[in-house]
Amino acid sequence: MSELLATFIFFFAVIDPIGTVPVFIAVTAHYSEAGKRKIALQATLYSALILVFFVVAGEVILEAINIPLSAFQIAGGIVLFLFALTMIFGEGKPEEEKKAVRDGKETAIFPLAVPSIASPGAMLGAVLMTENNRFSLLEQSETTLVMLAVLSIVLLLLLAASYVHRLIGNSGASIISRVMGLILASVAVSNILAGIKTYFAL
Template identity: 30%
Template sequence: MSLLFATWIKFFFLFAPFFVLSMFLALTRGETTKSRRQVANKAIIAAAAISVVLIFFGGSLFAVLGITLDSFRIGSGILLFMSALSLVKDGTRNHATGMPNEQREDISVVPLAVPTIIGPATIGTILVYGADFQGWDLLIGLMGLFLALLSLGIILYSGSLIEKLLGPTGLNILSKITGLVLSAMAAQIFMGGVMGFLTPLVQG
């Protein structure tokens, strides 16, 4: 149960829910409640499908490309830290800057699911977690992932109410707090990769 809770929390912050909410509100401005919920449903389903593919085929991808898990930990840790830094600094993710001004017929998959929910840093981190999950941990990891996406969906469903309660300033503060948590996760992933490289050298 503790592993499920920890995995859920990690994925919840990884998806930067309050930043996603800010983007969702901007992209669906003027839409009806029914239309907003349809967009939220499609975005969550698309994000879930992409995440499951990444978790199951991450190890195979490493093998095909000849990339070690520790190398990917270092790279994804750096990307995640850059994403966290952008949230703390100005409340945006680098890959999503300017998206609210784009006009699209269906924004649920692009740009909401990708790259707002599932961006480069998120992809790298999910690949690392997927490679780490073994046996029953994989099932628990998937459950944690789905719980995080369900939580994100609830937040998007309640978007209008949350916006009224917190206002733009409140949402921005929550995005910055999310960035701080992500920076700690990034440091842990990065150091895990570094230690993976150093341990054989020290023992040798």
């Protein structure tokens, strides 16, 4: 149970559902309520398809190009750590992605599905948390279900975006994003250390 909770917290950090709310509001500012619901559903569906693809095929692709999973784990941990640092010290997820909206790229795919929901960190996490050598098929299935549960929370928050935004504001979303970044940094360091240990044990 504690492992599932840790997995949930990990995916909640890399997907950052609350940080997506201000982005969604900016993207859908000129849409009707029905249009907003449609975009929320599409963005969540696209994100689920992308992340499940990485769960199923990510490790297969690595093996096909002969990259040891331990090397990917180290590289992925470094990228996750840098991603976490941008969440902690950078402008923050909502501000960065709302800039993309102001550039006119207002679709459910960009910037909502990618990179807001199915972020680079989430894609890497989907591979690292379902390694064939570390996790059984049952454990990988449980991890995928936990990931989809987090995406369900994303959908619920997007459908209630106006209320959530009034409740926490841009500042609240930015603070939460930074806290999630700190958690993600800890997970990233753990992945780097585990990858180094596995690599030198081969």
